[in-house]
Amino acid sequence: xxxxxxxxxxxxxxxxxxxxxxxxxxxxxxxxxxxxxxxxxxxxxxxxxxxxxxxxxxxxxxxxxxxxxxxxxxxxxxxxxxxxxxxxxxxxxxxxxxxxxxxxxxxxxxxxxxxxxxxxxxxxxxxxxxxxxxxxxxxxxxxxxxxxxxxxxxxxxxxxxxxxxxxxxxxxxxxxxxxxxxxxxxxxxxxxxxxxxxxxxxxxxxxxxxxxxxxxxxxxxxxxxxxxxxxxxxxxxxxxxxxxxxxxxxxxxxxxxxxxxxxxxxxxxxxxxxxxxxxxxxxxxxxxxxxxxxxxxxxxxxxxxxxxxxxxxxxxxxxxxxxxxxxxxxxxxxxxxxxx
Amino acid sequence: xxxxxxxxxxxxxxxxxxxxxxxxxxxxxxxxxxxxxxxxxxxxxxxxxxxxxxxxxxxxxxxxxxxxxxxxxxxxxxxxxxxxxxxxxxxxxxxxxxxxxxxxxxxxxxxxxxxxxxxxxxxxxxxxxxxxxxxxxxxxxxxxxxxxxxxxxxxxxxxxxxxxxxxxxxxxxxxxxxxxxxxxxxxxxxxxxxxxxxxxxxxxxxxxxxxxxxxxxx
Numbered sequence: 005x006x007x008x009x010x011x012x013x014x015x016x017x018x019x020x021x022x023x024x025x026x027x028x029x030x031x032x033x034x035x036x037x038x039x040x041x042x043x044x045x046x047x048x049x050x051x052x053x054x055x056x057x058x059x060x061x062x063x064x065x066x067x068x069x070x071x072x073x074x075x076x077x078x079x080x081x082x083x084x085x086x087x088x089x090x091x092x093x094x095x096x097x098x099x100x101x102x103x104x105x106x107x108x109x110x111x112x113x114x115x116x117x118x119x120x121x122x123x124x125x126x127x128x129x130x131x132x133x134x135x136x137x138x139x140x141x142x143x144x145x146x147x148x149x150x151x152x153x154x155x156x157x158x159x160x161x162x163x164x165x166x167x168x169x170x171x172x173x174x175x176x177x178x179x180x181x182x183x184x185x186x187x188x189x190x191x192x193x194x195x196x197x198x199x200x201x202x203x204x205x206x207x208x209x210x211x212x213x214x215x216x217x218x219x220x221x222x223x224x225x226x227x228x229x230x231x232x233x234x235x236x237x238x239x240x241x242x243x244x245x246x247x248x249x250x251x252x253x254x255x256x257x258x259x260x261x262x263x264x265x266x267x268x269x270x271x272x273x274x275x276x277x278x279x280x281x282x283x284x285x286x287x288x289x290x291x292x293x294x295x296x297x298x299x300x301x302x303x304x305x306x307x308x309x310x311x312x313x314x315x316x317x318x319x320x321x322x323x324x325x326x327x328x329x330x331x332x333x334x335x336x337x338x339x340x341x342x343x344x
Numbered sequence: 345x346x347x348x349x350x351x352x353x354x355x356x357x358x359x360x361x362x363x364x365x366x367x368x369x370x371x372x373x374x375x376x377x378x379x380x381x382x383x384x385x386x387x388x389x390x391x392x393x394x395x396x397x398x399x400x401x402x403x404x405x406x407x408x409x410x411x412x413x414x415x416x417x418x419x420x421x422x423x424x425x426x427x428x429x430x431x432x433x434x435x436x437x438x439x440x441x442x443x444x445x446x447x448x449x450x451x452x453x454x455x456x457x458x459x460x461x462x463x464x465x466x467x468x469x470x471x472x473x474x475x476x477x478x479x480x481x482x483x484x485x486x487x488x489x490x491x492x493x494x495x496x497x498x499x500x501x502x503x504x505x506x507x508x509x510x511x512x513x514x515x516x517x518x519x520x521x522x523x524x525x526x527x528x529x530x531x532x533x534x535x536x537x538x539x540x541x542x543x544x545x546x547x548x549x550x551x552x553x554x555x556x557x558x559x560x561x562x
Contacts, residue, residue: 094476100448103476166457169412170419173366216454218410250530254407294504294531323531328505 009145010074011203017317018204018243018265018286026312028319028341030067032077033151034208035247035268035324038063040099041331042070051095054081054102057134064139068146070331072338075147075204076139079132082153082208085193086161088127089186090118099327109163112171112178117185124192133200140201147204149245150197154209155187155229156217162186165211172221179225187229191236198240205237206245207264213248214255222255227262234263245288249323252278260285271295271322276314290322291337297326301336308340355383359392359424364399366416368423375427385431393421393428397465401550411454414549418461438469440492440560443485445473447498447506455529456497458549463495466553479509486514486523492560495552496542498529507532508540515541524559528552 008016014027030037043049046066053063064076081102083093094105109115132150139148153161159182160168172179194205212226234244246264248255252273259267260282268288269275275287291307311319319341325334350358355378362371371393378388400417403409409417442463446456453475463470471489473481486494494514496507507527514520526544527537537545544559546552 165454166415169454170415173412173416211454216411218407218413221410221412254410294533294536297504326504 011145011147014075014147014204014318015243018245020286025344026317026319026341027074028072028338029075029147029149030071030073030077030321030325031075031149031151031206031208031245031247031268032064032080033153033206034082034210035206035321036077036080036101036151037067037071037073037321037325037329037334038080038327039325039329039331039334040327041329042067043098045070045331050080050098051102054079054095055128055131057131057138060131060135061138061142064135065142068143071334072342073334074338075149076143077149077151077206078135078139079128079151082151082157082210083161084128084132085153085158085186085190088123088129088193089158089162089189091161101324101327104161107160107162107164111167112159112163112175112182115163115178115182115185120185120189120192123189124196129193129196133196136197136200136202140203148202149204149206150194150202152190152194152205152207152233154207154212154226154246155183155190155233156212156226157209158190159183159186160211169216172217172225183225183229184232187232187236190233194233194237194242195240198237198242202242204243204245206247206268207233208247208249210249213250214252214258215250217255219255219258223258223261226255227258231261231263238263245318247288256281266318268318268320269322275311275316279315286317288318288320289316291319293321293323293325293329296321296333296337297329299330299333301332304333304336305340308337312341312344350377350381352378352381352383352387355381355388356392356395359388360396360399362424363393363396363417363420364403366413366420368420371420371424372427375424379428379431384433385428386433388428389425389432393424394465394467397421397462401462401553405548405550411458414458414461418465421465439467439557441469441471441489442493442495442556443471443473443482443489443491444495444497445477445482446475447496447503447510448476448478453497455549459495459497459528459546459552462549462553463556466557468493468553468556479506479513482510483513483517483519487517487519491523493524493526493556495556496525496527496529498527498532504531504536507542511541526552526555526559 048063053059092106243265247268266286271292524543
């Protein structure tokens with residue numbers, strides 16, 4: 005048995021200190037592991053746990069306990085931000101995660117700017133914050149990860165996304181203004197989570213991919229505003245993880261420009277090569293969620309061992325888990341890391 | 345572009361370039377100019393606008409263009425199309441009907457919209473069910489519209505199961521033979537497509553049209 009607490013192990017890893025072995029985590033938010041198996045076993049279920057701090061904390065603790073992931077991750081969706089900003093959210097069901105039903109504005113030019121400090125008082129923000137507080141209190145040895153939807157995705161949840169993407173080119177001034185606004189709001193939200201006890205913040209920004217934006221706009225928007233949010237969180241003294249969705253090829257040279265303390269990548273990204281090319285990066289990932297869902301623990305063990313051998317710094321699923329993923333495969337993953 | 349000395353090819357080239365250059369106003373002007381020169385609207389669409397869109401698709405595959413650029417190209421194409429459409433003498437023969445949508449549970453429809461645009465510009469009649477669509481609706485719509493293809497998209501691993509469900513429902517309804525199923529989207533692989541019994545897989549919107557053409561040609 006190792007004497008290092010999971011919280012210290014993660015923080016040490018992010019501080020580039022030597023650790024006995026990589027942490028194995030699942031951040032929550034976009035990459036949450038609120039699978040049906042866990043919910044039926046623990047009785048803590050979605051969609052109820054999206055709304056109330058006690059239930060949210062109980063489900064997060066249940067996930068931690070059942071899966072073996074060495075963290076507590078909240079919330080379980082990517083809609084807390086968009087809801088507060090005013091878009092319409094469909095809260096889904098037990099097996100189906102919440103999503104934006106309708107974006108509030110048709111164009112970046114029509115966005116109505118509201119006061120950020122008053123927005124931080126509404127929606128589910130206080131419930132997520134209270135959940136972080138409960139979890140930090142009840143699990144002092146575990147890192148509490150607060151998950152944030154990244155600035156580009158949040159902006160694309162506020163403004164109709166296709167129009168938004170075009171306007172990144174056509175209406176640059178207004179687009180930047182929206183991203184500035186959204187970023188300031190995200191920093192505010194992250195600070196509420198940090199004040200409530202979040203150990204680490206993870207940002208997932210699925211619209212900000214090289215495949216969607218291309219390298220030029222990835223730099224102009226994704227790198228700029230991710231860094232703005234990261235810097236704002238760093239000012240509180242808390243480390244930040246960033247997950248980049250999709251194929252990274254088109255934007256690879258931009259990845260080291262991100263100020264985050266670790267970079268998480270999708271399954272088809274070769275983290276070993278990324279690490280070789282940019283030795284300064286702390287890498288996180290990237291066990292295929294398709295593999296996890298397919299239900300073959302042997303293959304999962306094999307793949308996890310490969311990631312460990314390759315020196316990936318933090319072992320984690322590569323993307324959002326299917327709610328029908330079985331506990332067996334997840335356990336195979338977390339046990340393999342812990343036995344390393 | 346009021347120059348009467350321009351050949352038909354010049355007009356086609358101007359239309360195509362307006363699309364590739366993402367210039368809506370230029371596409372509208374080029375469409376008017378080609379009409380004034382007596383160019384057949386159908387030819388202007390096919391050899392001008394569609395050719396431009398095809399080139400844009402190529403640039404997308406070569407990673408010269410990305411989603412925002414491709415969307416703006418399609419805006420220019422539609423702008424030109426609006427001008428030309430009322431002048432179509434005959435309705436262009438459709439290559440086939442495609443029912444498209446994003447599987448239930450997923451509201452990411454950027455990829456699907458790109459595929460729809462490429463289908464439309466590629467001469468298909470497209471019925472877009474939007475996002476978050478239950479599997480049964482794909483099947484019902486395909487039957488009602490006598491569709492040739494059902495095109496399913498998802499960006500989330502969490503909703504991939506629904507794709508298999510569509511194939512299963514088609515089998516159960518005993519209409520699997522007449523309707524081809526193609527799948528695509530971030531987490532989808534050719535292997536997954538095969539496993540669920542889909543007929544086609546495309547890695548992106550430009551390839552989706554090529555795959556669809558092959559599927560209906562069989």
